[in-house]
Structure formats: structure tokens, C-alpha cells
């Protein structure tokens with residue numbers, strides 16, 4: 867148990883998150899918000915699917931929300947949520 871805990875603590879805390887990418891819209895370096903791990907699979911497949919961390923970013927230049935999984939994509943869901951909360 868102790869050995870297991872020690873191994874876990876030595877792993878990177880950010881799930882191997884790459885360096886903050888630049889905004890494809892305006893070139894500003896994006897601000898990291900959070901990482902969510904999800905397979906993106908339907909429930910019956912989830913156990914056997916690889917868990918893919920999705921990194922979420924905000925752009926301070928053009929105020930767009932982005933998510934980085936296999937590639938950097940705009941995230942309209944978070945965009946709408948953020949605009950509504952404003």
C-alpha cells in the first residue's frame with residue numbers, strides 16, 4: 867500500500883498535459899482551466915476504452931473557450947455557459 871502510494875505521487879499531476887497551445891483564432895497563448903478524463907464512449911464500451919484526458923483552455927485574446935483532446939477544438943458548450951454566467 868505504501869509502495870503504491872509512493873508510485874502514484876511520483877507521476878505527473880497534470881496527466882502529461884502539453885505546453886499551453888496558442889489560440890488558432892488570434893495567436894494568444896491559451897490559459898489552462900482544467901483537465902477532464904473521459905473515454906467519450908457509450909456506457910457499455912467505457913470499461914474497455916482508453917481514458918483520454920481532455921484539457922480545457924480559455925483565450926484571453928478573443929474570449930473563446932477551447933478543448934484539447936486529440937486536437938484543439940472550440941468548445942461552444944463552455945463558451946455559452948461562460949457567456950450566460952457573465
Ligand SMILES: [Zn+2]
Pocket residue numbers: 889890891892893894925926927928929930
Ligand atoms: Zn483567441
